[in-house]
Amino acid sequence: MVEIAAAQPLLALDEPQGAEPRSYWTTVADRLRRDRVTIGVAIVLLLIIALAIFAPWAATHDPLQGSVLGRLKPVGTPGHLLGTDETGRDIWSRLVYGGRLSLICGITPVLLATLMGGTLGLVAGIGSRVINMLVMRVVDVFYAFPSVLLAIAICGVIGAGIGNTILSLTIVFIAPIVRVTESLATQVKSRDFVEAARASAAPLPAIIRQQILPNVLGGMLVYATSLVSISIIISAGLSFLGLGVTPPNPEWGLMLNALRQAIFVNPVVAALPGVAILITSLCFNLLSDGLRSAMDIKLPS
Amino acid sequence: MSEPDRPTDRRDRGGPSQPLLLVRGLKKHFPAKGRLFGGRREMVQAVDGVSFSLMKGTTLGVVGESGCGKSTTARLLLHLIEPDAGEIVFDGDGVGDPHGISVRELRLQMQMVFQDSYSSLNPRATVGDIIAFGPRTAKGLARQAARERAERLLDQVGLGPVLFARRYPHELSGGQRQRVNIARALALEPRLLILDEAVSALDKSVEAQILNLLALCGASST
Numbered sequence: 001m002v003e004i005a006a007a008q009p010l011l012a013l014d015e016p017q018g019a020e021p022r023s024y025w026t027t028v029a030d031r032l033r034r035d036r037v038t039i040g041v042a043i044v045l046l047l048i049i050a051l052a053i054f055a056p057w058a059a060t061h062d063p064l065q066g067s068v069l070g071r072l073k074p075v076g077t078p079g080h081l082l083g084t085d086e087t088g089r090d091i092w093s094r095l096v097y098g099g100r101l102s103l104i105c106g107i108t109p110v111l112l113a114t115l116m117g118g119t120l121g122l123v124a125g126i127g128s129r130v131i132n133m134l135v136m137r138v139v140d141v142f143y144a145f146p147s148v149l150l151a152i153a154i155c156g157v158i159g160a161g162i163g164n165t166i167l168s169l170t171i172v173f174i175a176p177i178v179r180v181t182e183s184l185a186t187q188v189k190s191r192d193f194v195e196a197a198r199a200s201a202a203p204l205p206a207i208i209r210q211q212i213l214p215n216v217l218g219g220m221l222v223y224a225t226s227l228v229s230i231s232i233i234i235s236a237g238l239s240f241l242g243l244g245v246t247p248p249n250p251e252w253g254l255m256l257n258a259l260r261q262a263i264f265v266n267p268v269v270a271a272l273p274g275v276a277i278l279i280t281s282l283c284f285n286l287l288s289d290g291l292r293s294a295m296d297i298k299l300p301s
Numbered sequence: 302m303s304e305p306d307r308p309t310d311r312r313d314r315g316g317p318s319q320p321l322l323l324v325r326g327l328k329k330h331f332p333a334k335g336r337l338f339g340g341r342r343e344m345v346q347a348v349d350g351v352s353f354s355l356m357k358g359t360t361l362g363v364v365g366e367s368g369c370g371k372s373t374t375a376r377l378l379l380h381l382i383e384p385d386a387g388e389i390v391f392d393g394d395g396v397g398d399p400h401g402i403s404v405r406e407l408r409l410q411m412q413m414v415f416q417d418s419y420s421s422l423n424p425r426a427t428v429g430d431i432i433a434f435g436p437r438t439a440k441g442l443a444r445q446a447a448r449e450r451a452e453r454l455l456d457q458v459g460l461g462p463v464l465f466a467r468r469y470p471h472e473l474s475g476g477q478r479q480r481v482n483i484a485r486a487l488a489l490e491p492r493l494l495i496l497d498e499a500v501s502a503l504d505k506s507v508e509a510q511i512l513n514l515l516a517l518c519g520a521s522s523t
Contacts, residue, residue: 024424024425024469192415192417192420192421193420193421193423193424195381195415196413196415196421196422196485197423197434197435198381199379199381199408199412199413200408200412200434200439200485201406201408201409201435201439202434202438203439206434207438210423210426210430210434211426211434214423214426215423215424215425
């Protein structure tokens, strides 16, 4: 007993005591701030979103107002900075307005699918083997279709229009999100700290909310961000095929389709909506990559 | 563990002569990876007929090479995995017995310190929240009361609450994390503490400190 008492003072000063404690999200934000690429990408994305929101001020012309004489003007035409399309409408103004629909079609389905698929995935990951089998095998059925094909099929059945585009894309994205969430939840569920929480006699809802969910959300966020770019591309594809947004509304995929005929007359102008799609989806992909590396905190940097 | 200096625990039922924990014929066989179709599936006999009794105020050590089922036994005792067969009697009450106590009641009185100090702490929660989780959710303590208990326990295991309560597990060293583990296990004021190689992952000097700490808490290991 004497030895124990003598050793006690050691307890207090054994390890160095570091700086101010920081929360997990503060650390993530700090790491993001030092990541130049992600910051740049985020600024570009914010710019695109701001242009879409403030389209009436950013646009130089009415996006629906054509001109018979001023058709397919090249890039750099005075008054029409990015030229005009096949009915003489200003490309810049249409791109700015089109961003609204393209972004809505890109983000809304992912949000809805993350809510529904995330819940299903958690249930499958945490629930019993029977529940897991049921959910995952049904998901496999949807997963068996290529996503573009499935979206086209659903849109073809329920008809064209922006609401139906969002609905079909939501259905398409539920399956992969369920899969990702289920695998994350299964991994987290088997970790020791969940076992420790169970050992502390805590009720299951508290364990899910406080132990499992915080450890799953990060991975879901990264995956959902990467889906936004796919969503933009598929919804543009649906519009291109005439299954998405209906003319004359400006939407990037639809514009690409309409300008297709002009590809030999004015290839630069015809490619512009594609460039917009490319930049936006690339930015969401890079943002997702940046988020993933910033949130992957194993050891203090 | 039970406290020798606390013979009049309100929860004490059988008096000092009744074993705190009585285990008879505990058994768990895991299916091993085998053929998918046909044939008898190979079983790993992880725990096969373990019986022991633990008197109040005493310590029981379980020795064996790695992979011989010590950790599995510990998890079976807490019903973290369901035993295939066997009987666990806690202070005269059969666990899961209609006249005995439920698994939940058992866990409120029996806690465990895990072997891996890192993976047994939620990486997204602060040390204070980790310790307060059990009292808050299982015992229904108010937020403030649970936090005060967590701070008291942190102090008890030699981590200043002002410095450590708001830290995250990845900001701590191995020894500090194992202290948090011990504090978490003590947070429900258990009558029995299971230590699953609580010091095996630590270096010698830290190991000595943790063992001294456990001795101070009146705790010892199974």
